[in-house]
Structure formats: structure tokens, C-alpha cells
Amino acid sequence: KAKESGKNQYCIYDAQMHDEIIRKSNVELCIREALAKDDLLIYYQPQQDLFRNKIRGVEALARLHSKELGMISPFEFISVAEYTGLIIPLGSWILKNACKQGKAWIDSGCKFGKLSVNISVHQLRNENFYDLLKEVLNETQFPVNQLELEITESVLLEFSQNNIEILKKLRSLGVSIALDDFGTGYSSLNYLTVLPIDILKIDKSFLGRALESETEHQVIKSITELAHGLSLKVVSEGVETAEQKQILKDMGCDYIQGYYFAKPGDAKSVEKWFRREQ
Ligand code: C2E
Ligand code: MG
Ligand code: MG
Ligand code: MG
Secondary structure, three states, X not given: OHHXXXXXXXXXXXXXXXXXXXXXXXXXXXXXXXXXXXXXXXXXXXEEEOOOOEEEEEEEEEEEXXXXXXXXXXXXXXXXXHHHOOHHHHHXXXXXXXXXXXXXXHHOOOOOOEEEEEOOHHHHHOOOHHHHHHHHXXXXXXXXXXXXXXXXXXXXXXOOHHHHHHHHHHHHOXXXXXXXXXXXXXOOHHHHHHOOOOEEEEOHHHHHHHHHOHHHHHHHHHHHHHHHHOOOEEEEEOOOOHHHHHHHHHHOOOEEEOOOOOOOEEHHHHHHHHHHHO
């Protein structure tokens, strides 16, 4: 009997693994098809400057839709793209098309400040990335000082001297670097003093906790003060209410991003939003 149920458990496990493998290969296929057909989407989410009370930038967020699977979450398809190597062509596509869109907005008189693009560490470590970036800037004519690259914190912690050199080289072109999802990894504060970065993006999980306890509140406040001491600007992610916005403003946080100010939308709807706000 025991043996039987043991065997059964194996079967369930196998069936689950089987489903996961099928799902992943379907997602991989969707990414390949979308790239081949130029059929990826980019949403843009405005960020607010709390002290100037205006837009400070937009973050480009990749979107993938498939007829069979529906909307696929970026958490899922980015991870599939990362381990299949598809992140290299996908990341180039996003960078190029976001800059193209940004240039079109500038040409039509929209003022949006920074354009932030998420960059995977696989892209960063790719030896062609520096040249790709120069090529994209040259091709699209997007102004380099308006471009910001977001690198996720957990990834930066693996950062060797070599990776720091890569960031420095990119930064020397005039792009700014944001450390994304700060607070989700090891959050070593020492890192902040050695990394060539301009912006700290505090992860939205922090914000939830700050409202619950005074200690967590103090943590964010101290991080903000430390960041300012190092001449970094602070963006808080996932701001959904007026109360959260006020708390962050009182703490001295520079910028916010979240549903409260604006939800991510496609280029057309964000352009309408720009025109309404200006
Ligand atoms: P992220 O870079 O931290 O982006 C912010 C995420 O928070 C986005 O999720 C955004 O839709 C979501 N968000 C914004 N405001 C709020 C809010 O008020 N409440 C809540 N609950 N969520 C909010 P999204 O678009 O699903 O993207 C998830 C992650 O996928 C991104 O996190 C980023 O790490 C990754 N990602 C997205 N696009 C790209 C890309 O083009 N390249 C790479 N490498 N990664 C990407
Ligand atoms: Mg980001
Ligand atoms: Mg991220
Ligand atoms: Mg983030």
C-alpha cells in the first residue's frame, strides 16, 4: 500500500513537471514568434516628481500576448527568455523600439523626462551590449541623457569588478543607471557606495511594510537619507494610494511610480495621458 501511494506521488510530480515543461516551451515559442513577426508590445508607466509635481519619466515594460495563451506575465516570459538566451534579441528589440517611441514623442512635443528601460544582466554581460546601445542611440536619435537603464538588485549582488567596469563604460556615454527592486535581494548598503548608479528604486514590498510598522518606516527613511548622502535619487515603486504618496513625500523620496499616479499603458494611451497632463 505504502509503496503504491509513493508511486502515485511520483506520478503527480511527473505530471506537474511535464505540464511545466510544456508551458515553458509554449512560452518560448510565443517569444520566438513575436520576435519574428515584430509582434511584441511595450507598455509605458509614468513616474511622478514629488517636489516639482510633474512627470519625471516613463518606464518601458515589455508585454507579450499570444492567441493561445493570452497575456503572459513578464515575470514568466522574461525568465524563459533569460534561460533560452532569447533575452538578447528580445532585450535589443525593447531597447530599440522604446527609444524609437521616445524620439517620436519628443518630436511631437511631449515632455516626459527620462525613458527607463529594464536591462537583464545577460544583456549587460553580453560583449556586444555597449555597441548595441551606441547603435540604437545613433539609429533612433534618442537623446542619451534622457535614457536610463534599470538593473535589478539581486543581479547586481553578483557583481564583480568586471561588471562594475561595464556599468561605468555605459554611464560614460551619458545614460543614467537605476538599481531596480532595491530591498528584495541582500540589500547590502555597502554596495551603494561602490556601484556606479544614479537612482535607487525601492521595491514595492518595502512600501507595504512601511505602512504596517514604525521600524520599517524608519528603514525606508534611512535608506532615502543614505541615498541622498551618496547623491542618488530615490524612486518608490508600487505607490497605490494618496496616503502612501504623502508618507514618501514626508520622507524625502524624490519620485514615485505606481497605479496612484498612472498605470502602465500602450504608447497611444500614454501619449493621450501626456497631453492631458501638460
Ligand atoms: P519592474 O522593473 O520592477 O517593474 C515594475 C512592475 O511593477 C511592473 O510589473 C509594473 O506593472 C508593476 N507596477 C507598477 N505600479 C504598480 C502598483 O501600483 N502596484 C502594483 N502591484 N504593481 C505595480 P510588470 O510590467 O508585470 O513587470 C514585471 C517585471 O518584469 C519588471 O519589474 C521587470 O523586472 C520585468 N520586465 C518587464 N519588462 C522588461 C523588459 O523589457 N526587460 C527585462 N529584462 N525585464 C522586464
Ligand atoms: Mg524596472
Ligand atoms: Mg526589475
Ligand atoms: Mg522594480
